[in-house]
Structures are given as C-alpha cells and as structure tokens.
Amino acid sequence: MSLFRxxxxxxxxxxxxxxxxxxxxxxxxxxxxxxxLATVTAMQVARAVGRWDSGLSGSMTVQIPSAxxxxxAALDAEVKRVAAxxxxxxxxxxxxxxxxxxxxxxxxxxxxxxxxxxxxPIPRLIDVRLAGDGRADARDxxxxxxxxxxGAVLDTHRAWLDRLVAYVYSLVWTARxxxxxxxxxxxxxxxFATLTRFSIHQGAIELLxxxxxxxxxxxxxxxxQAFRVGFLGGLIGLAGxxxxxxxxxxxxxxxxxxxxxxxxxxxxxxxxxxxxxLASGLLAGATAQLTIRRVLRRMM
Amino acid sequence: xxxxxxxxxVQFESVGLRYGRGPEILRDLDVALAPGSFQFVxxxxxxxxxxxxxxxxxxxxxxxxxxTLFGRDIGRMRRQDLAHFRRRIGVVFQDFRLLDHLTAxxxxxxxxxxxxxxDAELRGHVRELLDWVGLGDAIEATPPTLxxxxxxxxxxxxxxxxxxxxxxxxxxTGNVDDRIAERLLYLFEELHRMGTxxxxxxxxxxxxxxxxxxxxxxADGTLTGRPPPA
Numbered sequence: 001m002s003l004f005r006x007x008x009x010x011x012x013x014x015x016x017x018x019x020x021x022x023x024x025x026x027x028x029x030x031x032x033x034x035x036x037l038a039t040v041t042a043m044q045v046a047r048a049v050g051r052w053d054s055g056l057s058g059s060m061t062v063q064i065p066s067a068x069x070x071x072x073a074a075l076d077a078e079v080k081r082v083a084a085x086x087x088x089x090x091x092x093x094x095x096x097x098x099x100x101x102x103x104x105x106x107x108x109x110x111x112x113x114x115x116x117x118x119x120x121p122i123p124r125l126i127d128v129r130l131a132g133d134g135r136a137d138a139r140d141x142x143x144x145x146x147x148x149x150x151g152a153v154l155d156t157h158r159a160w161l162d163r164l165v166a167y168v169y170s171l172v173w174t175a176r177x178x179x180x181x182x183x184x185x186x187x188x189x190x191x192f193a194t195l196t197r198f199s200i201h202q203g204a205i206e207l208l209x210x211x212x213x214x215x216x217x218x219x220x221x222x223x224x225q226a227f228r229v230g231f232l233g234g235l236i237g238l239a240g241x242x243x244x245x246x247x248x249x250x251x252x253x254x255x256x257x258x259x260x261x262x263x264x265x266x267x268x269x270x271x272x273x274x275x276x277x278l279a280s281g282l283l284a285g286a287t288a289q290l291t292i293r294r295v296l297r298r299m300m
Numbered sequence: 301x302x303x304x305x306x307x308x309x310v311q312f313e314s315v316g317l318r319y320g321r322g323p324e325i326l327r328d329l330d331v332a333l334a335p336g337s338f339q340f341v342x343x344x345x346x347x348x349x350x351x352x353x354x355x356x357x358x359x360x361x362x363x364x365x366x367x368t369l370f371g372r373d374i375g376r377m378r379r380q381d382l383a384h385f386r387r388r389i390g391v392v393f394q395d396f397r398l399l400d401h402l403t404a405x406x407x408x409x410x411x412x413x414x415x416x417x418x419d420a421e422l423r424g425h426v427r428e429l430l431d432w433v434g435l436g437d438a439i440e441a442t443p444p445t446l447x448x449x450x451x452x453x454x455x456x457x458x459x460x461x462x463x464x465x466x467x468x469x470x471x472x473t474g475n476v477d478d479r480i481a482e483r484l485l486y487l488f489e490e491l492h493r494m495g496t497x498x499x500x501x502x503x504x505x506x507x508x509x510x511x512x513x514x515x516x517x518x519a520d521g522t523l524t525g526r527p528p529p530a
Contacts (some may be wrong), residue, residue: 009419012410014401207397210359212387213414213457214380300361300382 012208013201013218015225020193024284027189028233029240034281035182036241036273042175043269049168051168052161062086062095062126062145063153079124082149086128089144094130097124123153183283190230190287194222198295206299215296223289230284234277241273306371309335309466309497310356314465315365317351324363327350328525333499335465336525338492343518349501350394352518353468356499357391358382359406371463387415390496392469396451398443398458404430404450405439408457415462429457433487449480455460456487471486472505485511 015021064082069075079097086095100107103125104113111120128141138156145152198205208218249264265273312331318324326348333339343349354360355367358374367374370388377385390411398407405426412422430436433453443451451470459467469488473481485507490496502508508515518522 010402010406012399012402012413017401203397204399207361207399208410208414209383210357210386210391211414212383212385212462214383215449217414297379300358 011221013204013221015197015201015221016228018197018200020248021225021229024039024189024193024229025233025236028186028230028280028284029236030277031182031186031189032234032237033240033244034237035179036238036276037244038175038178038182039111039272039276040241040245040265040269042172042179043167043265043272045175046172047171047266049165052164058130060128060130060141061155062128063123063155064124064126065151065153066121068149068151075124078149079126082145082152083126085144085148086126086141089141091131091137092128092141094129095126096129097126133185184285186230186280187287190226190284192293194226194288194291195295197222198292205296209296215293218296219292222292223285226288227281227285231277231281233284234280237280238273238276241286279283303421306368307334308332308368309337309370310499311366311368312355313366313368315362317348317353317360319365324521326355326518329365329523331516331523333497335497336492336495338488338498338511338513339500340443340511340513340515341499341518342505342508342515346354346501347518348521349518350470353391353470353499353501356421356466357389357468358386360523368460387406387462388441388465390462390464390467392452392455392459392467392472394470394474396443398451398454400443403440403442403444404435404454407443407454408461410458411462415444426457426461429461430454434483435459449476452480452484453487456484460491460496464496466499469498469500470503471502472500481507495514 055069062082064075064079066075069078083095083097086092103122109121138154138158142154205218310331310333314328315326315329315331316324317326328476329352341349341352355362356369358369361375369385372385374382374385399410402410408429409422409426412425427436427439430439434455434458435450435453438446438450441450443454446454456469456472459469472484472488476484481504488498488500489511500507
C-alpha cells in the first residue's frame, strides 16, 4: 500500500470542461456526415462512369440505310456482306447484324410493337465488338465501310460518351471540391474554438509558460483535446452517414437501377470512409496545434 | 548548464521598460546580484516592483538595455532555450496563480510535469515539499478550499520544487497573518542557506529590518540604495 493516495492526474489546462468541447463534436459530426455523403457520391459516380466507358469503348454500331438496297432481301444480303467484311477487319472481334426481333425491341418504345412490319425506312444495324483493348482504328473501319457500302454510317459512341464522361467528372470534381470546402470549414471552426479556449484559459497558459513549459507542451494540451473532439465528431458523423446510405441502398434495391450508381462500396472505398473520423481528428488536432503555436509566439 | 559560476546571478544594464507606446515605467536600471545573495526590493505601490520582477522572471522583454541571468544575455537566447531557462527561476506571485481545478499536489508538481519528470519520480519529492511547508495533510485539497496562508505556502512549494537557482517573490507576506509570515521568512532563509538567490519585493518594513538583507528601493521607476526613513 502506498504512503498516500495519489490524486488523479488532471490536465493542467481544463479544456474538456469548456462549452466548446461539448458543441464542437456536433459541428464536426455534421461536417463529416456531409463529407461522407459527398465522398460516396464522388466514388460511386466515378465508378459508374468507368463502367459505362469500358462497356461502350469495346463496341461500335454500323447503320446500313434501307435505301442501299431495292428489296428487303437484297438489304439483308447487303447487311450480311458488310458484317462479314467488318468481321475480317483488324481489331474487330465480331460483327453481328441485329435481328429483326432486337431491332423491333429497340424501336418499340417509340414506334410501337409492329414497327418492323410497317413500311418504314428503318436502317439495319450491325453490332461490332472490338478485340483487345477495344481501341480499333475507327478511321480504317470508316474507310473500309465507305468502299464496301457507300452511305453506311459508323457510330463509335465516342463523342457522346466523351461528353457524358466530361459532364459526370465535373460532378465528381464538384463533390471533391465540396469535401475540400467542408474540410476548410472544419479548420476555421477549430481555429475559432482554439482561440476561444485560449482566451478562457489564458491565465493557466501564462502560468505554464512562466514555469518553463515549451510551446510544444502547451500546444500538445490543445492538440490532444482537439483530436479527441474531432475523432468523436467524426464517429458520430460517420454513423449518421452510414445509416443514411444504408437506407438509400435499401430504397434503391427495388428499383433495380442498371444505370444508377451502385451504393455498394469496395473494400478500398469502405476504408476511405472508415478513415474519416481519424482524418477529422488529425485535422482538428493539427489545426489546434498550429493555431496555438502562432498565438504563443506573441509571448516572450 | 555551465559548470562555471557566473559573477552575477542577475545583472541589469541600463534597462528600461514601457508598455506599448506609454511612458517608461522603469528606466536606467543597473542591478548586479551575486549568486546566493538575498535582496529585498521595496517601493511605494505602483513604483514598478512587480514590473521589475516580471523582467527577472522573463515574462516580458525590456524596452531597452540588457538583462543577463547567470551569465546568459536573455536578449540573445532562442525562444526554446528561454522556456528551459525559466525552469531555473522560481516565482511566488502576489496573487499565487494556483490552478483551481488542480489539487495542492498537482499544483506543486506542475513545474516537474512541465519539465517531463515522470509521476513515479515526482511523487515523493512533492510529498516531502508539502510536508516542509506544513501542508502534508492537504495534498488533495483544491485551492478554493484553502486559506490565503495555505495557498501562499503551496505557491512557494511550487516555486521551489525545481530547486531553482533564482527565487523571486512578489509581496509574499501580503496576504498572510504574522504567524504565517514568520514561517515564510524561515522558509526563505532556509532556501538562502541552500544557495538560492532570492529577490523579495515587499512593503513589509518589519520583514526587511528583521532579516537585514540589502534593499533596493524603487521610486519613480528608478532604483535607489535605501528606502526613505519611515
């Protein structure tokens, strides 16, 4: 048994008792919540764009206008001839004419179920699948097509896809900028909280300074408390974001959204999200440390 | 710390102090205190005694002149070195400056904790010192529950826990009764015998006459040898 009972060690600056220590975690929680949603949005949309890009990069469509042949039978023969020619071209894995059933299914939303039976000048389509990296020489194919079937049109989807990808990436960058601005707002909040705490505890800080505390020692008191507050706020915000995303994923399940971004996270994406509380804690701690060191430099 | 003993523990050369752009409240101070000396500083209220001590415990830089402590020109010291140098200086503040949320033990231990001493090492030392100032039974008491004299003694214990080379006390008997004042004087004499340089700022003429140590008198911001007769 010790000679006397050692009093429980207390921090020299009672930062945890401040009102700001109770308020700031909720502000950080709100910011982490927004940052998590923006991060997930950015990650999922970027992943979906990648999927669309790779899905469409490996294919092209060739349109054979109905005017290229006098009769439907002649048109069928022409389509088969062009398809065989394309299939033999370098970089092409396959070239298959779309059947009447598939064409009919594609046109049904606009022209009704009997579009193919009607006397309409509907072009025939050839679905061209590319080999390897899906980057066949479109100009070469276009030249071959012009020679074999003047008037046929090669659609690489590239222009449309490029515009779509550019637009969606602008959305992704908007989300990233939003995360950056949320981080900046968190930094400003922690700076104000740190300066307020400094004002409240100025007497204790001056005393520590005068009995030989280094700036690092004093700053560490603020840094550790800010880290705890930032980490706690991050956990609350992440929990809220996880709940929200879970509810959204549940709601999206019934829609079977092929073109919508999936809300299922990869391991790497999950780790990024799980790291948000640590990131908010480190950001708050580093901000408090730098802020307090700057203030302390005004002392002798 | 250098092994070589400097000629002076405290040396002021043409030192002046002003706050902001105001008038000089201390001017042309020339002071030289030998290591291990005991010096009183007296003067009327507002004469600048506390400001003089603030210069000595490195709370603020002089507006002009040079201050040398233990052979080191403080104007040439790096900020980081100043922090370590302050650990050689113990201060008993007029208003004690105890931290109300800390116990007597933690207040006294604070300079050691700041210096990075581990709890296991400082326990016995703090306990011993609290016994020395007669507060061994109040280690868990917080300042708001203590009397003025008890707070004063905790402040003294905190000031000497690091075994400072220089002890500065600002009106150490101003808030205590005669019995406690006598006990404090005994403590200061004991520290003096141990080789600590002491500078005590006080109004207490009885204290000055009882201990018979040299006196610096401050009047109108400058130093004179002896206070005017009562």
